[in-house]
Amino acid sequence: MSESLVHYVLVPFVKGLLTVILVATAAGILTWIERRGLGRLQIRKGPNRVGPAGFFQWIADVVKLVFKEDVVPSRAEKVIHLLGPLLLFTPAVVVLGLVPWGPEVTLFGVTTPLHAAADLNVALLLILAVSSIGVYGIILAGWSSNSKYPLLGGLRSAAQLISYEVPMGFAIVAAVLMAGSLSMVEIIEAQKEAGIWFVFPGLVAFFLYFVSGVAETNRTPFDLPEAESELVGGFHTEYSGFRWAIFFMSEYGNMISIGAIATTLFFGGWLRPFPNVAWLSFLDVIPPFFWFAGKVFLFLLVYIWFRATFPRYRFDQLMALGWKALLPISLANLFLVALAALWGAAGLKVLGAVLVLLVAGGLVAAWRRPARASVTTRMAAEKVEVRA
Amino acid sequence: MQSYIPILFFAAIAALFPLAILVVMALLRAKAPNPTKLSPYECGIASATDAHDHRFSVRYYLIAVLFVVFDVETVFLFPWAVMYDKLLLFGLIEMAVFLYILVLGYVYVWKRGALSWA
Numbered sequence: 477m478s479e480s481l482v483h484y485v486l487v488p489f490v491k492g493l494l495t496v497i498l499v500a501t502a503a504g505i506l507t508w509i510e511r512r513g514l515g516r517l518q519i520r521k522g523p524n525r526v527g528p529a530g531f532f533q534w535i536a537d538v539v540k541l542v543f544k545e546d547v548v549p550s551r552a553e554k555v556i557h558l559l560g561p562l563l564l565f566t567p568a569v570v571v572l573g574l575v576p577w578g579p580e581v582t583l584f585g586v587t588t589p590l591h592a593a594a595d596l597n598v599a600l601l602l603i604l605a606v607s608s609i610g611v612y613g614i615i616l617a618g619w620s621s622n623s624k625y626p627l628l629g630g631l632r633s634a635a636q637l638i639s640y641e642v643p644m645g646f647a648i649v650a651a652v653l654m655a656g657s658l659s660m661v662e663i664i665e666a667q668k669e670a671g672i673w674f675v676f677p678g679l680v681a682f683f684l685y686f687v688s689g690v691a692e693t694n695r696t697p698f699d700l701p702e703a704e705s706e707l708v709g710g711f712h713t714e715y716s717g718f719r720w721a722i723f724f725m726s727e728y729g730n731m732i733s734i735g736a737i738a739t740t741l742f743f744g745g746w747l748r749p750f751p752n753v754a755w756l757s758f759l760d761v762i763p764p765f766f767w768f769a770g771k772v773f774l775f776l777l778v779y780i781w782f783r784a785t786f787p788r789y790r791f792d793q794l795m796a797l798g799w800k801a802l803l804p805i806s807l808a809n810l811f812l813v814a815l816a817a818l819w820g821a822a823g824l825k826v827l828g829a830v831l832v833l834l835v836a837g838g839l840v841a842a843w844r845r846p847a848r849a850s851v852t853t854r855m856a857a858e859k860v861e862v863r864a
Numbered sequence: 865m866q867s868y869i870p871i872l873f874f875a876a877i878a879a880l881f882p883l884a885i886l887v888v889m890a891l892l893r894a895k896a897p898n899p900t901k902l903s904p905y906e907c908g909i910a911s912a913t914d915a916h917d918h919r920f921s922v923r924y925y926l927i928a929v930l931f932v933v934f935d936v937e938t939v940f941l942f943p944w945a946v947m948y949d950k951l952l953l954f955g956l957i958e959m960a961v962f963l964y965i966l967v968l969g970y971v972y973v974w975k976r977g978a979l980s981w982a
Binding site (some may be wrong): 484485487488489491492493495496500542543544545546547548549558561565566568569570571573574595601602614616620621622623624625626627628631634635638639641642645646649650652653656657658708713714717718719722763791792795796799800803804807810811812815817820 | 866867869870871873874875876877878879881882883885886889890892893894895896897899901902903904905906907911913914915916920921923924927928930931934935938941942945946948949953954955959960963967970974976979980981
């Protein structure tokens, strides 16, 4: 077999297939982790019947979804109804292909970077472009169902996704500014050169990126598009069986890619903590891939933790947060980072130290302030009359 | 250009995988349609109107237009951010002027109430 055939056909094919299967499996296992975790956080058990600690619950769910009837409303636009989930799933997988999961590896005599697809010099731009295609999937799915709840859910979703893409873009620009490159591999290497993860000088940028990322993936507290209490299932109300499962897999795929991009931009990708400190080199026993996967997994746990902690936003609050709070903050943060970057890596280090000190100071201040009395105690003290 | 070939492969596999499963599953799954089951879901009440006949809030359009403005701005920022280590103070001042003009528009839009939903 010729060299180029291996590199351009066989390797991408195997990697693509692996990624798709991994996304599907990871989505299944994540639902188990999520349901068990939520159960723990809400002092109940969660799924515990199928297999040890309910681990095979997700396989049982897959089997159920496979044999479930595929109901397509009679008045729906049939072709677009099918296109909706595909338009959401394909970008979710392609984005994962553009993230570097580790440096080069040699397997079966073929040396290849541990990228699912390719290392491009404009990878970050392509990621932004491809991930925006998902909006079409959602709005087309909502519109083509020809039903009121999905239509409203799809519209809301589209408005939410494009609103939060703006602060997300600015946060990414701040990271690009620190790294001076759009290539994912070079961004990681820039963090090694600078000697710090970009999360320290980019603390605000990271916060903005992750909040917008949670909104982009339609997760709690920004899960308005599928707000069960008002919109039934949101844009996927009229989807059942495996078509619905495709939406579900793309949601988890998007969660993984948001975590992976945050890891690359702000947490040093596959690098161990403090990559330039020599006495920590014993940490290198853990291969780079596992550092990366571990960081991404932590982000996924944070997603689940968010779901257990935060109540859902109201739609006007959500739009106000995106346009009136996150957008000005992201602009100011960009300016701040640009100012610090005038002095190169040293300036970034100073900015990082200042931001960490500010956050630490804020935490100490919040901890030392006496707790506010509960509402009932205050009402009793003020002799507020409570009418029945 | 060659480095883009694997991405095309990726997109093709990612699109074909769910399609293939859907085709295989079509042979396995139950199929018992009836008119009520195929009607749009409206909490059990027969729907009186077609969903596409309804109008929706003009604010969705406004948000979309604003998004285009800011997204184009982000596109301008990317090359600037990549070259920042060479532009330095000149780049900072020039981008400050550019952002100042944009922020003026942003403040105007805010004052006109385009950003408030209710």
